[in-house]
Amino acid sequence: MQPTRRSFPQLFADARRWFEEGLLAAMEAAGATPVSPTQAQLFAVLDDHGTTVSELARRMGVTRQTAHQAVHGLVDAGLLAQVPDPGSARRRLIRRTPDGERAHRQATAILQQLEDRLAERIGREGVDALRAALEASWGESTAPPPSAPPR
Amino acid sequence: MQPTRRSFPQLFADARRWFEEGLLAAMEAAGATPVSPTQAQLFAVLDDHGTTVSELARRMGVTRQTAHQAVHGLVDAGLLAQVPDPGSARRRLIRRTPDGERAHRQATAILQQLEDRLAERIGREGVDALRAALEASWGESTAPPPSAPPR
DNA sequence: CCAATGTCAGCATAACTGACATCA
């Protein structure tokens, strides 16, 4: 069907879009505060006890400034709040507000539904294999081994 | 290890980045004309006999205008050319130039190497399962089940 | 003083919508 075998980056992008679109559509249908894909990702890397912006940036693989911007938007939306870190005055922990908590649980539930629906289509074992392969340690993609030393 | 189980969108994004970064780094190391991720994707959906901008846009899942812009950049870079469609004057087919052909083969080879390297890390069967699951027909992600009818 | 953090500001890129001419 395809002119050439679809590339892996292409496949990953399509797969991601499948989940993203389903998630955002369902959230909107549920009347939740609209969030951008970036902000949704931020929620995904937030942990429960509060995190600094710098740490969020590292988890998302972006700069502090970018993470800061995303956080700012979510603070304005009332889903996140910054609280001073009791242990260090220069840090400010990012935590979910009650509204943010609700949105997060909602999003988690929707993602689970999407995963279940996917399991109906391609089989539970397919989904499990998918997750297993994606969660495995892939190591570095750059720096080709001694077989092909660039220069 | 993760605060919460990493979400599928997150995993897909990481996986895609793994390939994208490896590809772009290797291309650059090989001294190829630098292309943006978007332009790389455009190459991936190009077929050998020439394609219209509108068709490329559909395959990439973006608007015609966006695809047009990406094509424009690659035409300027000398990797693509627009040739009139012999069968229809309003269409202009996008084809690879000889330079573009070289770059395409190079990219394909690198992606194959990346896939092989991944197979060394997570096993060939893991890679095969990954591709099989991604290439399967996932159907629609929107249209929530009767459990959550909007409105 | 140095390093990490949080923040503000400006810039580049890539996506979008709008508009319009062309042609089957």
Next chain:
DNA sequence: CTGATGTCAGTTGTGCTGACATTG
């Protein structure tokens, strides 16, 4: 005329670099 296509223009959003104050 209608619809699809190619193109130009403007806008928005997201990520970047640069810069700087604060604090351990």
